[in-house]
Amino acid sequence: MSEAQANIGVIGMAVMGSNLARNLASRDGNTVAIFNRSAEKTRAVTAEFPDAGFVASETIEEFAASLQKPRTAIIMVQAGRATDAVITQLTEVFEPGDIIVDGGNALFTDTIRREAAVRATGINFVGAGISGGEEGALLGPSIMPGGSAEAWETLGPILKSIAAVVDGEPCVTHVGTDGAGHFVKMIHNGIEYADMQLIAEAYDLIRRGTGKTPAEIADIFAEWNTGELESYLIEITAEVLKQVDPQTGAPLVDVILDQAGSKGTGVWTVQTALDLGIPVSGIAEAVFARSLSSKPAQRAASSALPGPDGDFVVADADAFVEDVRLALYASKVIAYSQGFDAIVAGAEQYGWDIKKGEIAKIWRGGCIIRARFLNRITEAYAEDPALVALVTAPFFVDVMASTQAAWRRVVVAAAEAGIPSPAFSSSLAYYDGLRAERLPAALVQGQRDFFGAHTYKRVDQDGTFHTLWSGDR
Ligand code: ATR
Numbered sequence: 222m223s224e225a226q227a228n229i230g231v232i233g234m235a236v237m238g239s240n241l242a243r244n245l246a247s248r249d250g251n252t253v254a255i256f257n258r259s260a261e262k263t264r265a266v267t268a269e270f271p272d273a274g275f276v277a278s279e280t281i282e283e284f285a286a287s288l289q290k291p292r293t294a295i296i297m298v299q300a301g302r303a304t305d306a307v308i309t310q311l312t313e314v315f316e317p318g319d320i321i322v323d324g325g326n327a328l329f330t331d332t333i334r335r336e337a338a339v340r341a342t343g344i345n346f347v348g349a350g351i352s353g354g355e356e357g358a359l360l361g362p363s364i365m366p367g368g369s370a371e372a373w374e375t376l377g378p379i380l381k382s383i384a385a386v387v388d389g390e391p392c393v394t395h396v397g398t399d400g401a402g403h404f405v406k407m408i409h410n411g412i413e414y415a416d417m418q419l420i421a422e423a424y425d426l427i428r429r430g431t432g433k434t435p436a437e438i439a440d441i442f443a444e445w446n447t448g449e450l451e452s453y454l455i456e457i458t459a460e461v462l463k464q465v466d467p468q469t470g471a472p473l474v475d476v477i478l479d480q481a482g483s484k485g486t487g488v489w490t491v492q493t494a495l496d497l498g499i500p501v502s503g504i505a506e507a508v509f510a511r512s513l514s515s516k517p518a519q520r521a522a523s524s525a526l527p528g529p530d531g532d533f534v535v536a537d538a539d540a541f542v543e544d545v546r547l548a549l550y551a552s553k554v555i556a557y558s559q560g561f562d563a564i565v566a567g568a569e570q571y572g573w574d575i576k577k578g579e580i581a582k583i584w585r586g587g588c589i590i591r592a593r594f595l596n597r598i599t600e601a602y603a604e605d606p607a608l609v610a611l612v613t614a615p616f617f618v619d620v621m622a623s624t625q626a627a628w629r630r631v632v633v634a635a636a637e638a639g640i641p642s643p644a645f646s647s648s649l650a651y652y653d654g655l656r657a658e659r660l661p662a663a664l665v666q667g668q669r670d671f672f673g674a675h676t677y678k679r680v681d682q683d684g685t686f687h688t689l690w691s692g693d694r
Pocket residue numbers: 232233234235236237238257258259262297298299300302303304306307
């Protein structure tokens with residue numbers, strides 16, 4: 222067996238795992254132990270990156286022996302059963318005080334379960350959300366670790382050394398206990414779904430309303446990326462729209478099949494939000510839009526359904542593009558506001574002390590939703606940690622004041638033109654729902670009392686009331 226010479230280990234040598242191991246190895250003072258179920262992959266990675274100085278093992282026992290105590294290992298294998306299998310293996314060779322980190326995309330309830338089971342053996346278990354894809358893993362991701370405060374003491378400095386850095390601050394913080402990290406990573410992915418859908422709707426509206434080419438729209442996104450909307454997703458959208466298909470010479474976006482896939486984290490976000498009773502309508506519409514896109518039979522059968530007459534051509538293309546930019550900004554604020562509402566509700570439900578401002582901070586770099594305006598979110602929560610809805614912070618009220626008229630024009634134009642804009646329009650409906658002094662929920666309560674004697678409350682008296690409706694049976 223090899224000597225205990227590594228201070229950190231990584232299990233799983235697929236793309237994310239090997240990149241994270243290389244990132245760790247590139248930081249001063251780290252010696253990285255590596256292990257993969259199939260040894261060929263471990264050998265291949267060791268051979269491909271000799272400078273990393275990896276300490277490679279072909280058995281889990283050897284891997285454990287190669288780690289200094291307390292041992293720390295980051296699991297980077299497929300979420301689900303593979304993760305459980307590796308945790309079981311590790312608990313057999315690790316000792317109390319050691320730390321197992323799951324850096325995969327686990328469902329937070331699995332992390333809560335695993336943390337409790339591993340903790341019972343005296344070993345620490347940390348579920349850590351890692352965002353940023355392949356490049357982030359290699360160069361600096363945004364990391365959202367849960368788990369105990371003791372584990373964070375050992376793990377914190379290591380994670381800080383490999384995370385993305387913005388304004389001198391590493392994009393990692395101890396999010397909360399047990400599944401808090403994976404919960405926040407899940408919400409991050411939900412917001413990412415909404416943001417991507419909003420950008421896609423903006424592109425579609427501009428293209429169909431102005432007739433601009435994808436390359437021209439790429440320039441618009443590149444321009445937007447110099448202002449309030451500056452973000453990784455806007456930046457890569459410009460790149461995607463610019464791309465030409467080498468086989469046909471057509472814009473690549475026109476030859477890509479228009480059926481969006483997913484790995485399920487958006488669905489988890491919406492399912493969780495439904496359970497928590499939090500309207501994350503922007504995220505939900507983004508998930509539904511992907512589902513609808515992936516129903517070719519229904520779409521084909523519906524192509525003859527009537528739509529509006531005439532072509533959609535806007536009178537003033539520049540003004541329309543600016544309206545769409547403002548609608549995108551407003552809807553994006555709503556998506557984040559809804560995501561943070563879900564974080565607040567999750568923290569309350571599961572007993573996590575999550576600092577919202579810190580979350581916005583660690584999302585500023587490394588991760589897919591990194592964006593300039595996250596600074597404003599951090600400031601909003603710093604000013605008022607008990608903010609009941611992010612969109613009501615003074616800065617965002619000002620954003621709404623300067624965007625809402627354009628947002629409405631865009632939603633009207635989309636509806637009249639028959640262009641689907643589910644995320645734009647549902648975000649606007651949510652916004653108006655928040656604003657409304659009276660909601661027709663009063664009528665719903667009346668209906669519920671009518672058919673089910675579910676009772677209602679009154680605006681002018683305390684207590685619970687039931688009406689003997691004329692139709693009472
Ligand atoms: P990525 O997205 O980074 O490319 P992934 O598909 O999430 O990778 O995970 C693949 C990794 O999970 C591989 O390291 C794989 O090991 P093998 O190379 O031996 O296939 C690992 N993995 C999958 N199932 C596993 C299991 N039951 N036990 C251990 N490792 C497993």
